[in-house]
Amino acid sequence: MNAQLFLSQDGSQPMYRQIVERITTKVATREWVAGTALPSIRELAAANSVSVITVKRAYLELELAKVIVTQHGKGSFVGPSTDLPRQLMYGELRGYVAAALRCAAKLELSINDLKSMLDDQAAESRDETQQGNTE
Amino acid sequence: MTNAFRLTNVSKRYEHFAMEKINLCLPEGEIMGLIGVNGAGKSTLLRILAGLSLADSGEVQVLGLQLPADQVEIKRQIGLASEDMRLYGSQTLRWHMDFMAKVYGSWDEAYATKLLRRFDLNENQPVASFSHGQRVKGLLLLNFARRPRLLLLDEPTTGLDPVARAEVLDALSDVLLDGARSVLFSSHNAHDIERLADTITFIHGGRLIANLDTESYLSAWRRVLGHGTLADEVTDWPEVAQVRRSGATTEITFKSYGIALNERLAAQGFEIDAIYPMSLEEIFITTIRGAAQQ
Amino acid sequence: MKTQIELNVPVIRLLIAKDWKLFEKQLAAYVAAGIVALVLLGMAKKWTFYLGSLMLIVVLVAAACFAISSSLINERKQQTLAFVMSLPVSPLDFFLAKLLGNLATFGVPYLFLTLGTVAVILTTPIPDGLLVLSLLVLGHILLAYCISLSIAMAVESEGWNVFTMIGSMVLINPLIAAVNQMPSVANSLQGDIVVWSAWTVAILFAQVTLSLAVLVVTGWVHCRKKAFY
Numbered sequence: 001m002n003a004q005l006f007l008s009q010d011g012s013q014p015m016y017r018q019i020v021e022r023i024t025t026k027v028a029t030r031e032w033v034a035g036t037a038l039p040s041i042r043e044l045a046a047a048n049s050v051s052v053i054t055v056k057r058a059y060l061e062l063e064l065a066k067v068i069v070t071q072h073g074k075g076s077f078v079g080p081s082t083d084l085p086r087q088l089m090y091g092e093l094r095g096y097v098a099a100a101l102r103c104a105a106k107l108e109l110s111i112n113d114l115k116s117m118l119d120d121q122a123a124e125s126r127d128e129t130q131q132g133n134t135e
Numbered sequence: 136m137t138n139a140f141r142l143t144n145v146s147k148r149y150e151h152f153a154m155e156k157i158n159l160c161l162p163e164g165e166i167m168g169l170i171g172v173n174g175a176g177k178s179t180l181l182r183i184l185a186g187l188s189l190a191d192s193g194e195v196q197v198l199g200l201q202l203p204a205d206q207v208e209i210k211r212q213i214g215l216a217s218e219d220m221r222l223y224g225s226q227t228l229r230w231h232m233d234f235m236a237k238v239y240g241s242w243d244e245a246y247a248t249k250l251l252r253r254f255d256l257n258e259n260q261p262v263a264s265f266s267h268g269q270r271v272k273g274l275l276l277l278n279f280a281r282r283p284r285l286l287l288l289d290e291p292t293t294g295l296d297p298v299a300r301a302e303v304l305d306a307l308s309d310v311l312l313d314g315a316r317s318v319l320f321s322s323h324n325a326h327d328i329e330r331l332a333d334t335i336t337f338i339h340g341g342r343l344i345a346n347l348d349t350e351s352y353l354s355a356w357r358r359v360l361g362h363g364t365l366a367d368e369v370t371d372w373p374e375v376a377q378v379r380r381s382g383a384t385t386e387i388t389f390k391s392y393g394i395a396l397n398e399r400l401a402a403q404g405f406e407i408d409a410i411y412p413m414s415l416e417e418i419f420i421t422t423i424r425g426a427a428q429q
Numbered sequence: 430m431k432t433q434i435e436l437n438v439p440v441i442r443l444l445i446a447k448d449w450k451l452f453e454k455q456l457a458a459y460v461a462a463g464i465v466a467l468v469l470l471g472m473a474k475k476w477t478f479y480l481g482s483l484m485l486i487v488v489l490v491a492a493a494c495f496a497i498s499s500s501l502i503n504e505r506k507q508q509t510l511a512f513v514m515s516l517p518v519s520p521l522d523f524f525l526a527k528l529l530g531n532l533a534t535f536g537v538p539y540l541f542l543t544l545g546t547v548a549v550i551l552t553t554p555i556p557d558g559l560l561v562l563s564l565l566v567l568g569h570i571l572l573a574y575c576i577s578l579s580i581a582m583a584v585e586s587e588g589w590n591v592f593t594m595i596g597s598m599v600l601i602n603p604l605i606a607a608v609n610q611m612p613s614v615a616n617s618l619q620g621d622i623v624v625w626s627a628w629t630v631a632i633l634f635a636q637v638t639l640s641l642a643v644l645v646v647t648g649w650v651h652c653r654k655k656a657f658y
Contacts, residue, residue: 014353014412015330046311049304051166053333053348105360105409111397112406182656187514189655207437211517220515221508223451237443238516 003039003047015050019058021091024067027078038068038076137163137199139285139317140184145193147179154179154341156193161334164314168328168349169321170419171338177321178217180338181289184319185215198284211239214278217289221270224263228256228273232280239281247280254302268299279306286310288320292327300327307331325415337419339426349415356418357392358411361385364404376421388413388421440518441526448500448530455499456534459492463542470546473554486566489542490598493574496535500527501581502590524582524651528644531578539574543567558617561629562608568636569604573597575640579647608632 005022007015026032038059039047045055059076062068070076104114139161147154154176161167171177182188183195186206195202197209222231236242251258254272265273275291291307292300308331310316322328328335329349337344345352356376362383369387370378374396377388385405389396397407413421466488469481504510514523546567550560573594580593608614613626 009330014350016350042312042314046308049308050330051333051349052164052311053350054330057350101409105411108408110361110406110408185515187511187656191655207435207517207519207522210515215511215515217511219508220511222512223447223509224507225451234443234447238440 003044005044005048007048007050015054016058016061019044019048019050019055020061020065023058023062024065024091027067032078034078034080036078038078040075138196139163139165139198140319141194141196142180142183143194143196145183145190145195147183147188147191149179152176152179152341157343159336159343159346161317161319163317165333166310166318166320166331168325168332168335169319169338170323170325170328170335171321172323172423175338176341177338178219178289179341181215181217181287181319181321185213185287186210187215212283213285213287214281214283215287215289216271216274216278216291217287218293219289220274222262222273222277225261227259227261228265228276229258231262231273231277232258235277235281241281241283243280243282246282247276250276250279250306253306254299268295271295272299272303275303275306279309282313282316284316286316286318286320288318290321290323292322292324304331325419329415335415337422339423342426344422344426352415352418353412355389355391356413356421357389358413358417359387359389359392359396359400359407360409360411361387361400361405361407363406365400366403369403376425384408390422436525437518437522440516441522441529444513444516444518444523444526445530445533448527449533452496452499452534455495456492456538459488459495459538460541462488463538463545467542467545467549470555471549471553478555485542485546486570486601489539489567489570492538493535493570493577493598494594496531497574497577497581497590497594500530500534501578502587505585506587520652520654521648524648527582528578528648535574539567539571556619556621557623558620560623561625562605562614562618565608565629565632565636566601566605568633569601570598572636572640572643573600575643579643582647583650 005019007018007022023032023038032038038044041052041055041059045052048055059068059070063070063076066079068076069079100114101111104111109117141160142157145154145157152174157180159180169177169180179188183190183202184197186197186202186209189203198212200209202209222228232247236244254269254276256269256272256276262270262273271291271294275288278286278288286307288307292303295303304327307318307320310318311331318331320328320332325335332349334346334348335352336346347355362385365378365385365387369375374389374391374393375387376390377386379386379388387400392410400407463485466481466484469477469484472478472481504513518526546563547560549555550563551557576597577590577594581590584590608629609618611626611628613624613629617624
């Protein structure tokens with residue numbers, strides 16, 4: 001198994017998040033199937049030139065999201081999860097929210113402005129659905 | 136867990152510089168980055184750990200052994216590379232490699248050959264004709280190929296071109312594979328340290344300003360831009376590192392940001408426009424400026 | 430603190446071999462020049478004698494200064510000292526390595542040329558009476574060398590080091606003048622009998638003991654230093 005994840009260095013995303021996303025993708029695309037042994041924390045750290053603590057944090061997060069399971073003394077394995085697409089999309093949504101925040105900052109909009117925009121948009125979509133239903 | 140090193144109340148005074156009561160510890164298997172401006176005391180700290188300089192007071196423990204009493208055994212197990220350390224100009228790198236192989240039983244010739252290729256060095260060239268970058272890489276090779284349990288690297292990337300710097304950082308990450316090996320490396324450039332270091336220590340004027348793991352810095356610090364009324368006492372909040380104003384916009388830098396702060400700011404009549412994460416470089420600069428103003 | 434003295438002998442030996450290797454070529458040149466000087470001396474003509482003795486002194490002084498510069502002063506100046514001190518050595522190991530290394534790099538040409546001088550004086554037509562004066566001059570060079578070596582080890586300032594080296598070596602002149610005033614030396618200088626007086630023996634004895642004492646004191650001081658780079 002190759003531990004090289006080709007992490008980006010532009011600083012737009014924390015290293016541990018990148019690791020979480022790359023591994024989630026590998027699992028979602030079945031490159032790494034359920035039960036596959038993951039590289040050890042130190043192997044992954046060395047192959048990507050990131051600190052051990054960063055990889056530990058990523059593995060912990062992957063464990064909490066049930067993407068991987070860690071067996072004490074044996075290492076980590078791809079979990080038997082069936083819910084991966086949802087996990088993936090959740091991560092994608094977080095990206096969109098972050099992008100919306102950045103855009104709002106450029107427009108000098110406050111968080112509250114953004115929230116009301118979100119409410120408006122939600123109301124609009126609701127109306128559209130209702131109209132669709134009446135037709 | 137054992138420690139790679141432990142400094143207890145270590146002081147060292149020079150005519151124009153003093154390092155007072157330093158307490159610092161590196162657990163085995165970890166990489167620590169030491170960031171400070173020139174003259175902050177990085178080299179002094181490393182020299183004390185390497186046994187090249189004696190502390191005036193305090194206790195210095197390296198790999199569970201005592202300095203200076205056990206210095207020979209300690210020096211056998213650590214590797215020091217610093218900017219002000221030179222090789223013998225009239226001799227080739229090969230001669231130095233053979234010398235190291237004779238001194239240290241742990242010398243790994245196969246790994247040395249691999250590093251020669253990776254660092255793009257000619258072993259039969261006299262060291263005097265090396266460029267600065269080649270000299271640095273040569274010295275690092277001599278240390279890396281011995282696989283010491285603790286590597287002390289004083290500014291290993293300073294003055295290197297980007298390609299050489301990437302090579303050095305890659306070679307350094309080989310150390311990560313072995314859980315019994317530790318590294319302390321100093322730099323005035325936070326960028327080099329950010330990725331590899333488990334913990335980062337800021338040093339300034341001979342004092343330790345902060346010592347945390349990298350992710351903690353990055354998740355604790357935030358830059359908040361906004362407008363509205365803001366009492367001057369905000370500067371004294373323990374969470375605040377710096378407040379700057381420009382026209383209607385105010386920038387607040389938090390060293391321990393939490394979501395609850397949004398409400399406290401709102402209660403003041405301050406409206407948040409944006410919240411930004413910060414790079415380690417920005418955190419370092421803000422910290423040092425804050426320390427300098429005190 | 431350990432009270433027992435443990436020496437890292439293998440590394441000491443390597444350091445001596447290293448200093449020898451760095452000195453090798455120059456060493457050969459000094460010995461060659463010394464041989465030329467001895468041949469000139471042995472030809473026993475007035476002009477070759479003066480030229481040879483002058484050359485002999487110059488070669489010995491140069492070898493002394495070069496040995497000290499290359500093993501100590503340059504090591505500090507070219508920042509290779511930190512490299513050496515980062516090797517598994519204690520300050521005592523370092524001191525002994527430098528001392529023994531210097532005894533080799535300077536000692537070899539010194540002993541060779543001293544024995545050569547004695548042999549030339551005793552076997553060629555040169556008056557044998559010259560032996561006492563020659564040995565006192567050689568004794569002085571040894572003492573001056575030991576003092577310069579000590580200063581180089583203890584003092585970082587290059588100015589003081591150069592001053593000590595030149596100063597102590599130049600004192601050869603007044604020594605020769607003073608010894609020549611002594612009746613026992615002056616009277617036997619042209620003769621073929623070697624005459625030792627109480628004074629000349631005492632001077633030679635003092636030169637050798639002082640040389641040793643200086644080295645011991647330097648070792649003691651060196652082991653109490655606080656910085657080694």
